[in-house]
Amino acid sequence: AVADPTRLRMLAALAKTELCVYDLALVTEMSESAVSHQLRVLREERLVTFRKEGRIAYYQLLDDHVTELINSAIEHAQEPL
Numbered sequence: 001a002v003a004d005p006t007r008l009r010m011l012a013a014l015a016k017t018e019l020c021v022y023d024l025a026l027v028t029e030m031s032e033s034a035v036s037h038q039l040r041v042l043r044e045e046r047l048v049t050f051r052k053e054g055r056i057a058y059y060q061l062l063d064d065h066v067t068e069l070i071n072s073a074i075e076h077a078q079e080p081l
Contacts, residue, residue, distance in 0.1 A: 001045040002073055006030070007038050011061065011070045014048060018060035 001007055006028065013019060013027045021039070025032045039059060042048040047066050050057040061067050 001041055001047060002069065004038075006034075007042060008070075008073060010035070010038055010042070011047065011066075012074055014059060014061050015067055015070045015074075018051075018058045020056050020058050024059070 002011065009028050010024055013024060019027065021032050021035050024030075024035045024039070028035065030038075039048065043050075046062055048059050049062050050059045052058075061070065
């Protein structure tokens with residue numbers, strides 16, 4: 001799930017703050033439908049969770065372990081070859 005560049009961008013954004021589908025669509029430059037599809041995968045893999053506020057769901061990383069995993073993946077990707 002983390003190897004996919006789209007999902008990694010979403011996880012990196014969620015590592016900074018919780019976001020709704022609309023905000024994630026803006027950050028990733030994807031449609032809300034595509035973001036929702038990717039979020040389903042991330043929920044199934046137990047990487048993200050959400051809370052509802054009225055009709056809006058706000059997504060966040062599941063726990064500190066996921067945050068560490070994402071930060072490590074980003075650092076690794078930025079290392080020179």
